[in-house]
Amino acid sequence: MLGLAVFGPMLAGSATSAAPGGPVVTNALTGLAISGFDPVAYFVNHKPRIGRPDFELRLDGVIWRFTNEGNRAAFAEHPEVYLPQFGGYDPVAIARGSSVPGHPLFWAVDGQRLYLFYSAEARTAFLAEPAAIIARAERKWPTVMQTIAP
DSSP, rough: EEEOOOOOOOOOOEEEEETTTTEEEOOOTEEEEEEBBTHHHHHHHHSSEEEEEEEEEEEEEEEEEEEHHHHHHHHHHHHHHHOOOOGGGGGGHHTTTOOOOOOOEEEEEETTEEEESHHHHHHHHHHHHHHHHHHHHHHHHHHHHTTTTO
């Protein structure tokens, strides 16, 4: 399932370390992972949805929000399934050797994994050759991770 929504004003500023996978894109003002969007909603609702403050979960110092208790429970049981790949950093940028925070409204699910992108153009580039971009990004991710400030 692939998705795209209109770009809205989100602040993806800092990175916080989280397992598995290292740093996670967090909102610089709120500290919320992926600006408070529910990572499970991309899979069950096939679209991004803002999580609610009454359905939060802290995982390795990162606060995640969910739209309901079921999504929070699913994430708590299997975070490796629902965490955005590369911590929410754009895989197209990573494949080029740099870290650019992805935006929760530019997204795709490929191979049952969630990817976030900086722009619609980056998403389009990814969709043209997802396997090749993922392979390049996976090779470069260990080096790129080291350049991300906590």
